[in-house]
Amino acid sequence: xxxxxxxxxxxxxxxxxxxxxxxxxxxxxxxxxxxxxxxxxxxxxxxxxxxxxxxxxxxxxxxxxxxxxxxxxxxxxxxxxxxxxxxxxxxxxxxxxxxxxxxxxxxxxxxxxxxxxxxxxxxxxxxxxxxxxxxxxxxxxxxxxxxxxxxxxxxxxxxxxxxxxxxxxxxxxxxxxxxxxxxxxxxxxxxxxxxxxxxxxxxxxxxxxxxxxxxxxxxxxxx
Numbered sequence: 001x002x003x004x005x006x007x008x009x010x011x012x013x014x015x016x017x018x019x020x021x022x023x024x025x026x027x028x029x030x031x032x033x034x035x036x037x038x039x040x041x042x043x044x045x046x047x048x049x050x051x052x053x054x055x056x057x058x059x060x061x062x063x064x065x066x067x068x069x070x071x072x073x074x075x076x077x078x079x080x081x082x083x084x085x086x087x088x089x090x091x092x093x094x095x096x097x098x099x100x101x102x103x104x105x106x107x108x109x110x111x112x113x114x115x116x117x118x119x120x121x122x123x124x125x126x127x128x129x130x131x132x133x134x135x136x137x138x139x140x141x142x143x144x145x146x147x148x149x150x151x152x153x154x155x156x157x158x159x160x161x162x163x164x165x166x167x168x169x170x171x172x173x174x175x176x177x178x179x180x181x182x183x184x185x186x187x188x189x190x191x192x193x194x195x196x197x198x199x200x201x202x203x204x205x206x207x208x209x210x211x212x213x214x215x216x217x218x219x220x221x222x223x
Contacts, residue, residue, distance in 0.1 A: 001191060002148040004134040004141065006116040007076040024054055024062075025125050031064040032126065040108050044130045046121035066122045068137050078140035080147050088161040088168075095170035097177040098206075101184070102199035103165040107141055109193055110134040110148065152191055156184050177203060 020028070035041040053065045092098065103109065111133050112120065120131040120138070134141050142164055149162045159180040160169050169184050171177035181202065188195065 001152060002110060002144060003113045004110050004116065004138070004144045005113045006071070006119045006138065006140075008071070008119060009074045009076075020052075020054070020125065027054060027062050028052070028064065028124055029126060032124065032129065035129075038108075040133045040135075041129045041131050042117075043127055044118065044121065046118040046128055046130055048119050048121040048130075049128065050120070050122045052122050052124060066120070066135060066137060068120070068135075068139070071119060072139040075139035078143040080143035082142065082146055083161075083163055085163060088163060091161045092168070092170050094172055096172050096205070097174060098168055098170045098204055099177070099181050099202040100200065100204075101167040101169075101188075101195045103167075103188075104194045104196045107136050107138075107145060107165070108133045110141075110144060152187055152193075153184065156180070156187065160184055174203075 032041070036043075048071070050069075050071055051067050053067050055063045055065065057063045112131060117130045117132060120135060121128050122130070134144065145164050146162070149164070149167070153160055153162060153167070156169075159171055159176070160167060162168075167184065169177070169180050171180050
């Protein structure tokens with residue numbers, strides 16, 4: 001339904017290739033292997049080049065990131081309005097049941113326009129690669145994703161709220177909640193979007209930060 005386009009001023013970004021220790025090469029190689037298998041990156045020759053960064057994750061594994069700082073500097077701003085969390089929480093009103101959905105690597109489920117791909121090129125010890133889908137960290141990525149979700153789920157706005165890739169479905173009784181949840185899941189499925197099962201919480205009386213870390217943290221139902 002939506003492609004992400006990177007609109008930039010004339011020119012290219014060629015950031016310096018940063019030295020990485022040999023012990024990191026194996027991590028990079030494995031990450032590239034996974035991304036190539038998933039089809040989110042491809043090997044390519046490009047006039048653009050951003051550096052990669054490896055950092056620690058809370059589970060002590062290593063996070064693979066691309067630093068798009070210089071690309072952002074020449075990218076045009078997307079003024080699509082983002083929702084306010086306090087206003088979204090007010091929508092829950094007298095809800096008795098809520099379900100929360102968290103989309104799997106939500107940004108990577110959005111394809112890039114062909115002309116935008118080379119602008120995401122990044123350098124590795126194994127050559128230049130570029131993204132085919134929207135990576136996290138691009139200028140305007142959040143706006144593109146919010147636009148998609150607003151378009152896709154607008155028919156369900158009476159019982160659902162969205163903050164980028166976090167979705168909450170709320171209802172005043174169990175029968176309606178099953179119907180509402182089914183309708184939203186069907187819309188997501190028809191659009192080819194996938195959710196993280198272990199981060200989805202269905203038919204809850206309340207959602208707290210211990211259950212979900214998104215904008216619905218500590219959001220109780222009326223009951």
